[in-house]
Structure formats: structure tokens, C-alpha cells
Amino acid sequence: MGIEIERRFLISPSQNKVWHGDSFQIKQFYVTKEIVSHLIPNDIDVSMIHIWRIRSSDRGCFLTGKGRRDGAAAVELEWKISQDEFDGIEKDGIVSSIEKTRFLWRGVDGLLWEVDEFEGVHSGLIIAEVELDTEDQLVQLPDWLGEEITGDNSWSNWSLSQMTKL
Numbered sequence: 001m002g003i004e005i006e007r008r009f010l011i012s013p014s015q016n017k018v019w020h021g022d023s024f025q026i027k028q029f030y031v032t033k034e035i036v037s038h039l040i041p042n043d044i045d046v047s048m049i050h051i052w053r054i055r056s057s058d059r060g061c062f063l064t065g066k067g068r069r070d071g072a073a074a075v076e077l078e079w080k081i082s083q084d085e086f087d088g089i090e091k092d093g094i095v096s097s098i099e100k101t102r103f104l105w106r107g108v109d110g111l112l113w114e115v116d117e118f119e120g121v122h123s124g125l126i127i128a129e130v131e132l133d134t135e136d137q138l139v140q141l142p143d144w145l146g147e148e149i150t151g152d153n154s155w156s157n158w159s160l161s162q163m164t165k166l
Helices: 033-039 083-087 157-162
Strands: 003-011 023-031 049-057 060-067 073-081 094-106 112-118 126-131
Touching: 023 033, 023 157, 033 049, 049 073, 049 083, 049 157, 060 083, 094 157
Parallel strands: none
Antiparallel strands: 003 073, 003 126, 023 049, 023 094, 049 060, 060 073, 094 112, 112 126
């Protein structure tokens, strides 16, 4: 079972956007388990998963199951799916959605930061996150980061998507 460990931070929209560079668009939809159950491998225990998401970008389409976050860590299971499978998800199975542009920025310590600039009703919201190997891993924080929101579920993409229900 995969565990995702990440730290997350708000960024002021007035910051000099030093992270601008390599980027791609992301569309993600939160869906019911029933609508994606045919895409989940039979040998996978999904009892700890409570949020299901499908995502499409120029990097491919993915089905992701996320468990409840405990601090910086959460269970995360992910499978690549085809564009046809993504397109075939029935509209009535979509609970909510979110769109954003993701920028990739490498820190001086070599860690890869994902900086998401949200669109639509969340336009102007910028969140940076870095994935870690352990919760106590040392990270050299860029000076452009704002308030740390690690573990604050009100800033999760799921929570944000609930403000933009279809």
C-alpha cells in the first residue's frame, strides 16, 4: 500500500513567480467508488480509501484513491487509466471537480516542488507541496512560501472542490 508524505504551503499571489517554467494543465474530478469500481484491480484492499479521484493532464489519466490524512501522511493508491476510460466516466458519478496549472520547481536541496495555481472560483489561490520520504525529512524551504497548511484538510483539493460542486 502506498503512503504519500507531503508538506503543503500557501503562496501569496503577489509573490515573484520564480517557480514558473515547466507546467501542465490538470482537470480532476472526484467520483463515487461505484462509478470507478470496474477500474480498481480485484486484489487491492481499498478499505482505507475514502476519496476517489480521476485526473487528466498531458501526462496521462489516473485513478487515485486517497485515505484520511494523518499529519503529513496518507494512504494513496494510483493507477494509470486510458483517455477512453477517463472520458467514459458517467457524469452522474462525478461529485465535484477542480482545475489548475501545475508548475514543477526544483529546490536547492534537490527536492521537487509542485506549485498549483488554481482556476475558476479559486483563481488567485496558489499552493505549493513537496513530497518526502519520511515525515521528519529535512527540507530547505524556499523564501517565497507562505503559511504552512500541512495536515489542514480544509485546504485539500477535495475540500476546495466542494466549493465548486457541479
